[in-house]
Amino acid sequence: MAVMYGLRPTEIAAAVNLTKPYTTEDGVTIKALSDPDNQDNYLVLGDYTYFTDTEGRKVSIKTGGRVIAPIPSPEMFNFLELKRPILPEYTPKEGSQPRTVAAGFNVAFSKHIKAMGCPVTQKYAFRRLYNLLGEKYGVPVELRARMMGHSAIVNESKYKTEGIDATLEVLKGVAKLPVPLNVALERLTALGVDIDSPEAKLFLRVIYQID
DSSP states (O other): OOOHHHHGGGGGGGGOSSOOEEEEETTTTEEEETTOSSSSSEEEOOOOEEEEOOOEEEOOOSSOOEEEOHHHHHHHHHTTTTSOOOOOOOOTTTOOHHHHHHHHHHHHHHHHHHHOOOOOOOHHHHHHHHHHHHHHHHHHHHHHHHTTTTTTHHHHHHHHHHHHOHHHHHHHHHHHHHHHHHHHHHHHTTTTTTSSHHHHHHHHHHHHOOO
């Protein structure tokens, strides 16, 4: 979940549509993540986690509720088996306060990924990976920042792609993205394609969403 949605560990505990659909105030229904017919796989976070402190007070997440799209990689999504989401079990210790409850959950998260033999145990490495993959797949920085729950300025200052290997990974992904319409027309014409033919117009209209 942290890899595909760029979550802070505690935010996983605020997911509200893992096994049941969520309906917005405007009446829009977002399907459950576990729904096999759900192709968008949007994740909805509520303002609070599913657990409370020992005095029954709600524990909020840092950025408030939001909706997040996963990294656009169906292969990775299926590999991580996210159609079978399971919330981690967690019970705050006696006398825990909201802030320390969140800290305790982060500790539990770290223990869990170590037990799984994960090669990376720094929790925010997953958020950085989400940002890197989002950049690779062409997701605009403003949208990446919104889904990660911070500003574009924070995204550029704390999650900016650094290093030659990371930059090459982004460039490889960007190189596979669709080219602008005018560039496509020039390349097709150079290849001898009749861009005025009905078939070519149909393909271009579908690909570039031309009216």
